[in-house]
Amino acid sequence: VSEFDLKGIVPPVATPFSEGGEVDYPSLERLIDFLIDAGVHGLFMLGTTSETSALTGSERRAIVETAVQAAAGRVPIMAGTLDTATRRVIENARAVVEAGAQAIVVTAPFYMTYSQHEIVEHFHAVKRALGVPIVAYDIPGTTHAKIAPATMIRLFDDGTIIGLKDSSGEESAFRGMVAAADTRPGFRVLTGSEQTIDGSIAAGAAGVVPGLGNVDPHGFVAVWNAVQSGDHPAAVSAQKHLLKLEPIVRTGDRARMGLHASVLGSYKTALMLRGIIETNAMSEPLKRFDEADTDRVRDVLTGAGLL
Amino acid sequence: VTLQLKGIVPPVATPFTEQGEIDIPSLENLIDFLLDGGVHGLFMLGSTSETATLTHAKRVQVMETAARKAKGKVPLLAGTMDSGTERVIEHALAAKAAGMEALVVTAPYYIKPSQAEIIDHFRQIKAEVGLPIVAYDIPVNVQTKLTMETVFTLYDEGTVIGLKDSSGDEGNFRRLVIEKKRSRPDFAVFTGSELIIDGLLIAGASGSVPGIGNVDPHGFVRIWDAVQSGDYATAVSEQDRLNRLFDIIRQGDLSKMGGTASALGGFKTALMLRGVIATNVMGRPMTRLDAQATERIRAILVDGGLLDA
Numbered sequence: 001v002s003e004f005d006l007k008g009i010v011p012p013v014a015t016p017f018s019e020g021g022e023v024d025y026p027s028l029e030r031l032i033d034f035l036i037d038a039g040v041h042g043l044f045m046l047g048t049t050s051e052t053s054a055l056t057g058s059e060r061r062a063i064v065e066t067a068v069q070a071a072a073g074r075v076p077i078m079a080g081t082l083d084t085a086t087r088r089v090i091e092n093a094r095a096v097v098e099a100g101a102q103a104i105v106v107t108a109p110f111y112m113t114y115s116q117h118e119i120v121e122h123f124h125a126v127k128r129a130l131g132v133p134i135v136a137y138d139i140p141g142t143t144h145a146k147i148a149p150a151t152m153i154r155l156f157d158d159g160t161i162i163g164l165k166d167s168s169g170e171e172s173a174f175r176g177m178v179a180a181a182d183t184r185p186g187f188r189v190l191t192g193s194e195q196t197i198d199g200s201i202a203a204g205a206a207g208v209v210p211g212l213g214n215v216d217p218h219g220f221v222a223v224w225n226a227v228q229s230g231d232h233p234a235a236v237s238a239q240k241h242l243l244k245l246e247p248i249v250r251t252g253d254r255a256r257m258g259l260h261a262s263v264l265g266s267y268k269t270a271l272m273l274r275g276i277i278e279t280n281a282m283s284e285p286l287k288r289f290d291e292a293d294t295d296r297v298r299d300v301l302t303g304a305g306l307l
Numbered sequence: 308v309t310l311q312l313k314g315i316v317p318p319v320a321t322p323f324t325e326q327g328e329i330d331i332p333s334l335e336n337l338i339d340f341l342l343d344g345g346v347h348g349l350f351m352l353g354s355t356s357e358t359a360t361l362t363h364a365k366r367v368q369v370m371e372t373a374a375r376k377a378k379g380k381v382p383l384l385a386g387t388m389d390s391g392t393e394r395v396i397e398h399a400l401a402a403k404a405a406g407m408e409a410l411v412v413t414a415p416y417y418i419k420p421s422q423a424e425i426i427d428h429f430r431q432i433k434a435e436v437g438l439p440i441v442a443y444d445i446p447v448n449v450q451t452k453l454t455m456e457t458v459f460t461l462y463d464e465g466t467v468i469g470l471k472d473s474s475g476d477e478g479n480f481r482r483l484v485i486e487k488k489r490s491r492p493d494f495a496v497f498t499g500s501e502l503i504i505d506g507l508l509i510a511g512a513s514g515s516v517p518g519i520g521n522v523d524p525h526g527f528v529r530i531w532d533a534v535q536s537g538d539y540a541t542a543v544s545e546q547d548r549l550n551r552l553f554d555i556i557r558q559g560d561l562s563k564m565g566g567t568a569s570a571l572g573g574f575k576t577a578l579m580l581r582g583v584i585a586t587n588v589m590g591r592p593m594t595r596l597d598a599q600a601t602e603r604i605r606a607i608l609v610d611g612g613l614l615d616a
Contacts, residue, residue, distance in 0.1 A: 053417035054391030057363075082390075082417065085360035086591035087327075109592055111359035111388070111416065111448050112567035122592035142417050144450055260418035284392035285415060285428035 008041025011213035038217035046080035054283035068100030163188030314347025317520035344524025352386035360590025370405035469495025564594035
């Protein structure tokens, strides 16, 4: 088995739905082509941005199968296994690995309250059951459980994980993990933060997993390429361009919809307006962007030169 | 026919074998033990049942066992906990097929829903499954509160028949009970706050869903009976006794295990010591209580008169 190559811009791929609420596979294939053509370095299927917590087991499997076929080996594919505890995560992981994912992404268990010791046990059990490379996913905003930095390092040092995706928003802790990677070759530290990636990549982050990367993959790849070529002014300028898109996450009407519907709905509405996916329908029970919300998305896209 | 829910409805623990499979004979024993204790219903697949750790197939095993042992004796409720609407509907259809008589449904979790999205979630489940639904407010686990307005919107339109309140917000619970007495007599309002059910039943709660009711169902049924007969002094003294027993949830080593494993492991260890279930194995990745914690729980049970010295 060749080593899973995890680096660069690895967007968490949105999951398009048809008007009938089914997964829209033709739109998903177009989205994957759009991302790969833009130069992304990998795909993260079934992340938080993908509305995975709403997807059934059979939908999850079919989405990964579609991605593997559509990507056709052009970029590596990792897949989320989002669930509350060990047996359920192993069941999900088996399905996505059978579907062709080359690595899996695993959060802390959630719903109940777990110790760091139990979180370590969770990762060990998943690794023993699957054997594939594991990326730890720290997203306390949704799991309400922090994977402590010491836990991450322990799991890397004992061979359980190959790296982490940090969606904690705790930037100083993130820099600490990047620094820890200096003495740990092969420890890939990726960030889910989108508006400081120029600095994060320059500091040594292995990559970025930007939800907004669905909407403007070219913009994220531009920051990555500029830092790689040592052109820091160009990286800062590309980052400033991405900042113009940032208000998109506040276009949804929060009187109607929750945080996730407003953020993820803005990405899907933008992809619809850009002609990549067919609808901005959301998984149940998330509210969909209406015409007024959509007009605000259009304004942001126009302001950023994407429409 | 409207399902009438009242009384002591314990969230039934899920026993495991040493290999981590569902221990069906132990689950059957536990159900017999609870029925013998006089409980008025069984809530399968609650938080106490470690449902968050159970695969769909294992949940079906639990529900089929409950139907086999208790169908027709007491109402059977089944939790459907999962993160999104489609996933909950999968569990709910399996519950219906297994013969469960009501669903217990939380807000979606992992994502942060609005109250309007939560209302849509319940409506979809009701429309596609049809069974009576008890809303389950447990913000410590799902991170979102079912507001009183949401609960009464769902009740008044016929989507839910009641609420299980595990929020710990007793002021809000009391307001729900007041509304029940004032204008919604059939609203089934259950508390998960097992340490103060004497007072909440006197106030007019429909019943209680006590986790520690697994360990001493007879005691909770005595509180219920005492309140029904107006003997409040007996209800209070029985509650005081059960609250001393509640120390069994604090015997786990929290440098090693999470609070959930310590609490639920305390229940299972007590059931093992009482001879009701075979092991105190926990759903992964929860840590099992060790020999020292087991000895401390034994002492608490002996002290409480539930085990011979």
